[in-house]
Amino acid sequence: MTFVELNKLTKRYGAMTAVNGVDLAIEKGTLVCLLGPSGCGKTTTLRLVAGFIKPSDGQIKVGGRVMSSASGSEPPEARNMSMIFQSYALWPHMTVAENVAYGLKLRKLGKAEIETRTNRILQATKLANLAARYPSELSGGQQQRVSLARALVVEPETLLLDEPLSNLDANLREEMRFEIRRLHDEFRYTTVYVTHDQTEAMTAANLIVVMKQGNIEQAGSPEDIYERPRSEFVAQFIGGSNIFRGKRVGDRSVDCGGGLILDCGSGEFEGNDEVAVSVRHHDMHLTAEKPAGDPNNWATGKVARQVYLGSHRDYLISLPSGETVRAIAPVSVAIPENQQVWLHCPPDRCRALVH
Ligand code: ADP
Ligand code: MG
16 A cells, blocks of 8 residues: 655756655655665655645655645644654763653653663664663764654654664664664664665665666665666666667677677567667676677776775776776686786676666
């Protein structure tokens, strides 16, 4: 069942369109990530959903009711939503328990209920043993946990998170990604999670919505987005890909020039003669020996750079056309710089893209 629905949602600031006619249906109880580079309109979309700003056009419905439109908006406090910002904004003069209980006090709940609900959330967010501490006595990760607890304790129907982990160091970020997913599964609210970090999105989300310049570029499950990117933008932004350009020859083949013909196992050609093909860095197979057999899907080039990274080697290969491609190879494939190599792009890993 659709719970939060964006219809042609648009926000303009003067001549600048921050959100450009976005349509999105969010099922109740799912975790949706808005993912995209800085400036693509993620925060603006989230603030529109929260009710902090009004749309220029289009509307937002929650549970079938219109909450925002160009003609009027319900205030944030009427939406049963909690929003968590990049900065935790905890009250410095209150303990962890007092910070968490604050929202319930504002709602004038009874003392016993405030205590029960606060304790339950402190348990769920693993903060019970820190309840009496002040924010200045907590690590960054613990402070972020408190801001999560504070948002959850009011039992929102919708939880909105804007880059919630960007102030944490790498290890804590990884731990908190799973934590947010666990809490979501435990409480089952509808969550909209904004991030520019694809790993964060892939760990946490049921649905990833990739945004570019105020538009939705592609929406799908993490696997969908990674395995079946539709455009060059998505193929490069999620996971990284080499892009080859060429002309369509035959049914599913692309002539990229310099003798390189790529047979493509997936993607849409859409009747276009100019085609871009993506191949993931780790799907390119490198060899120092000239291959025998079918010449299609083989390129040759020179090793421009090779870096040993423990679990794999990261190669940069320059092709005769002057372009470079990246290849991730097993550590056992050790080919020195400046040596000629052959690259195989398996047809089932070559994907034709829509521009
Ligand atoms: P993101 O969160 O994806 O980084 P934002 O939603 O914050 O992007 O911003 C989208 C675009 O809208 C940016 O170009 C930004 O400069 C512009 N923008 C956001 N808020 C305002 C504002 N209050 N006034 C003018 N321009 C704004
Ligand atoms: Mg932002």
